[in-house]
Amino acid sequence: MRLRQGRLDGKVALITGAAGGQGATEAxxxxxxxxxxxxxxxxxEAGQQVADxxxxxxxxxxxxxHDVSEIPGWHEAVAAARDLGGLHVLVNNAGIISRHGLTxxxxxxxxxxxxxxxxGPMLGMQICAPxxxxxxxxSIVNVSSIAGLTAHxxxxxxxxxxxxRGLSKIAAMEFVDWKVRVNSIHPGQIVETSFVRDATPGHAESARRTIPMGRQGTPRECADLVLFLASEEASFITGAEIAIDGGFTAGAAIRMRSxxxxxxxxxxxxxA
Structure with missing residues (x-):
């Protein structure tokens, strides 16, 4: 059983895309x-259930x-954070996928x-950082993807x-004098997310077979990484990009070739 450590005692966190999957687990x-x-x-409906x-x-x-692409919602979220005592952590977790190729x-x-x-994340950082x-x-944690490290x-x-990924590094430099750290994480295939559930048949299994560790990640594993980056344990980390993908971007191709x-x-x- 995991023991509570109070790593965010007295802090206020704003988490987007928090109605399910990684966002709900982080919250x-x-x-x-x-x-x-x-x-x-x-x-x-789902978001209110998580809050409840x-x-x-x-x-x-x-x-x-809140639709993260709309400015008024960001101002409402900042006001809500201020009512809770300020703002110390922003997790830009909301994201969608189009499932279309370039042509x-x-x-x-x-x-x-x-x-x-x-x-959405740009507006969030711009409006929340002050x-x-x-x-x-x-601490700001931007949830990117292994799609931000390789072709997709x-x-x-x-x-x-x-x-x-690039915007996170720019923000890390712009906000360093404000004592606001900015990092990006890059999840690979994560179970229990809409990206996996709504994919075409064979998508999840083919992805799993290419992961060197032989399994998909979990929302809790991503949440633990985000918690670390949000906490004082990561006080000397800013501008970093951290893959959480079971080794996929490190060498899935060479492993499959072997x-x-x-x-x-x-x-x-x-x-013979």
């Missing part, structure tokens, strides 16, 4: 560690329906994906995640 974990939470999502669960367990939580993506799908995955400065500093079959998703080599060698030996 529950942060609350367990002492933070007051502002949760936002476009799914009002936090309060039922003795935590403090406020839910707001067939409709312009509207391209623009919507960038609006949510890139413009309150974080006035609250004594803090979805043109808009990949472009948005690469851009978010396995194929061994299979071909066995096949050749059996034919």
């Amino acid at each position: 529950m974990l942060f609350a367990e560690e002492g933070a007051a939470i502002v949760l936002t999502d476009v799914d009002a 669960q936090i309060r039922e367990r003795g935590g403090r939580a406020t839910f707001l329906r 067939d993506i409709p312009l509207a799908s391209w623009q919507r994906t960038l609006d949510v995955n890139l413009t 309150l974080m400065r006035d609250s004594g500093g803090g 079959y979805d043109a808009a998703y990949g472009a948005s995640k690469w851009a978010l 396995q194929m080599r061994d299979e071909l060698a066995r096949a050749s030996a059996s034919e």
